[in-house]
Amino acid sequence: MSISSKFEASTVEQKWYDYWLANKYFASKPDDRPAYSIVIPPPNVTGILHMGHMLNVSLQDILIRRARMQGFNACWVPGTDHASIATEAKVVARLKEQGIDKNDLTREEFLGHAWDWTEEYGGLILKQLQKLGASCDWDRTKFTLDDDMSASVIQVFVDLFNKGLVYRGYRMVNWDPEAQTTLSDEEVIYEEKPGFLYHIAYEVEGETKPLVIATTRPETIFGDTAICIHPEDERFQHLKGKKVKVPVANRWIPIIEDDYVDIEFGTGCLKVTPAHDINDKAIGERHNLDVIDIFNADATLNAHGLHYESQDRFVVRKAIAKELEDLGVLLKKEDYTHKVGTSERTKAVIEPRLSDQWFLKMEQLAEPAIKAVLESEEVALVPAKFKNTYRHWMENIRDWNISRQLWWGQQIPAYYYSNNPEDFVVATTPEQALELAQTKSGNPDLMSSDLRQDNDVLDTWFSSWLWPISVFDGIRNPDNEEINYYYPTRDLVTGPDILFFWVARMIISGYEFRNEKPFSKVYLTGLVRDKQGRKMSKQLGNSPDALKLIEDFGADAVRVGLMLSSAAGNDLLFDESLCQQGKNFSNKIWNAYRLIEGWEVDENRSQSVVSKEAIHWYAQKFQQSLELINDHFDKYRISDAMMTSYKLIWDDFCSWLLEAIKPAYGDPIDGQTYREVRVLFEENLKLLHPFMPFLTEELWQDMDTRSVEEALIVSTWPEVQSYDEKLINRFEEATGVIGGIRNFRKEKELGFKEVLALQVIGSTEAIPFESLVQKMGQLSSVSYPEAISEQTGGAFRANGLEFFIPLEGKIDVEKERLKLQEELKYANGFLMSVQKKLANERFVSNAPEQVLANERKKEADALEKIEVIEKSLAAL
RNA sequence: GGGCGCUUAGCUCAGUUGGUUCAGAGCACUUGGUUUACACCCAAGGGGUCGGGGGUUCGAAUCCCUCAGCGCCCACCA
Numbered sequence: 001m002s003i004s005s006k007f008e009a010s011t012v013e014q015k016w017y018d019y020w021l022a023n024k025y026f027a028s029k030p031d032d033r034p035a036y037s038i039v040i041p042p043p044n045v046t047g048i049l050h051m052g053h054m055l056n057v058s059l060q061d062i063l064i065r066r067a068r069m070q071g072f073n074a075c076w077v078p079g080t081d082h083a084s085i086a087t088e089a090k091v092v093a094r095l096k097e098q099g100i101d102k103n104d105l106t107r108e109e110f111l112g113h114a115w116d117w118t119e120e121y122g123g124l125i126l127k128q129l130q131k132l133g134a135s136c137d138w139d140r141t142k143f144t145l146d147d148d149m150s151a152s153v154i155q156v157f158v159d160l161f162n163k164g165l166v167y168r169g170y171r172m173v174n175w176d177p178e179a180q181t182t183l184s185d186e187e188v189i190y191e192e193k194p195g196f197l198y199h200i201a202y203e204v205e206g207e208t209k210p211l212v213i214a215t216t217r218p219e220t221i222f223g224d225t226a227i228c229i230h231p232e233d234e235r236f237q238h239l240k241g242k243k244v245k246v247p248v249a250n251r252w253i254p255i256i257e258d259d260y261v262d263i264e265f266g267t268g269c270l271k272v273t274p275a276h277d278i279n280d281k282a283i284g285e286r287h288n289l290d291v292i293d294i295f296n297a298d299a300t301l302n303a304h305g306l307h308y309e310s311q312d313r314f315v316v317r318k319a320i321a322k323e324l325e326d327l328g329v330l331l332k333k334e335d336y337t338h339k340v341g342t343s344e345r346t347k348a349v350i351e352p353r354l355s356d357q358w359f360l361k362m363e364q365l366a367e368p369a370i371k372a373v374l375e376s377e378e379v380a381l382v383p384a385k386f387k388n389t390y391r392h393w394m395e396n397i398r399d400w401n402i403s404r405q406l407w408w409g410q411q412i413p414a415y416y417y418s419n420n421p422e423d424f425v426v427a428t429t430p431e432q433a434l435e436l437a438q439t440k441s442g443n444p445d446l447m448s449s450d451l452r453q454d455n456d457v458l459d460t461w462f463s464s465w466l467w468p469i470s471v472f473d474g475i476r477n478p479d480n481e482e483i484n485y486y487y488p489t490r491d492l493v494t495g496p497d498i499l500f501f502w503v504a505r506m507i508i509s510g511y512e513f514r515n516e517k518p519f520s521k522v523y524l525t526g527l528v529r530d531k532q533g534r535k536m537s538k539q540l541g542n543s544p545d546a547l548k549l550i551e552d553f554g555a556d557a558v559r560v561g562l563m564l565s566s567a568a569g570n571d572l573l574f575d576e577s578l579c580q581q582g583k584n585f586s587n588k589i590w591n592a593y594r595l596i597e598g599w600e601v602d603e604n605r606s607q608s609v610v611s612k613e614a615i616h617w618y619a620q621k622f623q624q625s626l627e628l629i630n631d632h633f634d635k636y637r638i639s640d641a642m643m644t645s646y647k648l649i650w651d652d653f654c655s656w657l658l659e660a661i662k663p664a665y666g667d668p669i670d671g672q673t674y675r676e677v678r679v680l681f682e683e684n685l686k687l688l689h690p691f692m693p694f695l696t697e698e699l700w701q702d703m704d705t706r707s708v709e710e711a712l713i714v715s716t717w718p719e720v721q722s723y724d725e726k727l728i729n730r731f732e733e734a735t736g737v738i739g740g741i742r743n744f745r746k747e748k749e750l751g752f753k754e755v756l757a758l759q760v761i762g763s764t765e766a767i768p769f770e771s772l773v774q775k776m777g778q779l780s781s782v783s784y785p786e787a788i789s790e791q792t793g794g795a796f797r798a799n800g801l802e803f804f805i806p807l808e809g810k811i812d813v814e815k816e817r818l819k820l821q822e823e824l825k826y827a828n829g830f831l832m833s834v835q836k837k838l839a840n841e842r843f844v845s846n847a848p849e850q851v852l853a854n855e856r857k858k859e860a861d862a863l864e865k866i867e868v869i870e871k872s873l874a875a876l
Numbered sequence: 877g878g879g880c881g882c883u884u885a886g887c888u889c890a891g892u893u894g895g896u897u898c899a900g901a902g903c904a905c906u907u908g909g910u911u912u913a914c915a916c917c918c919a920a921g922g923g924g925u926c927g928g929g930g931g932u933u934c935g936a937a938u939c940c941c942u943c944a945g946c947g948c949c950c951a952c953c954a
Contacts, residue, residue: 005914190951197954215954262953270954279952338954388880389949396950496948564902565888571947573888581903584916595913640890643902658913665912739920746908746920842934847895
């Protein structure tokens, strides 16, 4: 055994991780055991480890390690996500630094750079997970752009197309001008932003008074194709059917009527820009308006913007406001805060834009997923409060825009065979596409060179929604051994921020493609925030460096720190001091082991009564805690399971058991106690292993020579044995008495070293764990006068027993008298309140017997306490 | 604008069906303790009219109403 008095985490972590890897403990193959599988939420391939990963990876590792010990065939599948928009943005940025413009590259060249990037950074985050101890089956590592994964995605797209669920449509979508792609509704974040409401006067045909509209986006007047009023608005009846002139653009557009307009808002007059607003588009369709798109892909104005052409929309907004003001038609500019859609990834302000996109019909697909979570509860959300959010989203689900104008991702397998965008086929391979195209076009001479594949790629989430199935190849080979064995998986651990993006869609795809749930439990973690409650972010610089934390405190300590503060679904305010607490705990366990192993063992010595009783008690206490820990695990209260283990080890094992059996200084320990306490310590290590894998394996391996099969990681999670609850209670009575003695010492200012005599009325048999009380209370002996006529010392009560300790003038009598008088006053007051309650007719006649009995007991206790104090006073 | 949730000790949080073990835990704090595993420690202790107000009940942290503050989700008011 190492003699270091402190646990040095860094020296053992790599050693045991290598050992676990070398002996393939993480690897899983289908066998006769029941499976327990988890698929990791694949981090972005270019991502780096942050606190959110640390939290959810720790949780998964705890679950999977415990399952492994419970005899399940535990399989944790790791992997990364290609994260099309995020990764593409990073690659574009890097190329830019090198002076390369993406637009100058061919698709193939760009993808070459993207793959280079992936090779370079792709494995990093997984390596970082290993530092934390993650026991993933690394041989199964998947990447959402692996050939087999992509093939599954393409197959699913074709399948859904053939079912009539995937369609192509000219719709208004969310356009990210920075990434120059569309986004799904879920990728748009609405933020309150200050802006202005501009009141602009439009000249009306044949009228002297202008018509005033209110808008937040004056730059879009170039796209105006009508002014809209409410048909019943009294103020504008005389204007019906007339035309107005758009300022600056100097075009004449009609005044139309539509009851979409809110008479109360603004001026009650709305300018209609069908190309750039979803509502305006709807109005435009109802009234057959022209559609004028004024923007380029990067949200600069096009030729419709006249002298503002090629200037950015926000620059133009300011400039045109100035011009309108100069023209005298900007009547008012009032402050106005409104919600603006921004891109989740690039933060750019979203531009509603009309374009051809691919969509997936969701309503029908969502049905089984709604039932699974809300009715049958085949899939449980933990905590359950997220069911409401889930319900709301699912019941109002809208079609999913799955195409992206990017290159990094699965290219949409639609092939056009003419210049008419309606002339396309969808197929898994170009060969099949050609055949289909020849049939559909009626032209058997069509060549593969006549086919042009759609340029767009699929939304990243369109590959990750298959993750629990595709990692086991269950799309392409739906009846293979692996998918049949590992699917459905058990637990999914992830953040609520991707409940819709990912979790809901996985449930949908599970039922659609496997006719079965993808997992049974969804554990939704909270967001990791800093101590002040702020979200951790790069900008704020308040996110601790995850790897540095592990270096400073040790992986086990960081895991414990995270678990100490992480009730499911609640955000957790992370503070490094929690890791310090974890480190202290590691050190405590380490030193408990040093104590045990440091003892000299004497086989000739027999076991003392104290040791025997204490060991027997701890064995019971262990079972009771184990039962509680299991219950916490069953309810996914991992934090509570952790805390229960923490208290069992620190308080019960270290503070009580070890202190009880500890031989006097310099004395050896008897062989029996030594062996028994080691067995108990081994059991402790098992309970702690899921939380603190490195430290526990280190100690486990140090205790004995262990074969490969005997490693802690593959040991057996203890089964709950029946235990004697009365014994546990009795022990607690004993600790109560000891606490009473210690408190008494403190109150009377007696030293802890001072050996005292204790007297008890009645028999010593009434004292629970008498020899323990004697040892831990620093007592000379327990004496028991049958009847004390005259009390000779101070007194206290514990567990219904009355104790006296002769003080022989060791204390300040006057000080003591005052103190006791205070206590007496308080006790009398308490007694009165209880008696008042008992005198209440209605209480006595209505309260159940148990409650009444309790009140009577309180009364009796109070009376006794008063008696004790009075006796003590008399004895002074 | 609609919906959901939260508010308990200095901090972070538990509190299942109203009543025994209901006012708790961990940390922090205070006091005392250094030859005796661990000061990353030991022992003892002090902290809360359970966000405010009202109601139901013999009895409310728990149920109802209301007000205030905070958070989240959804939604096309220019």
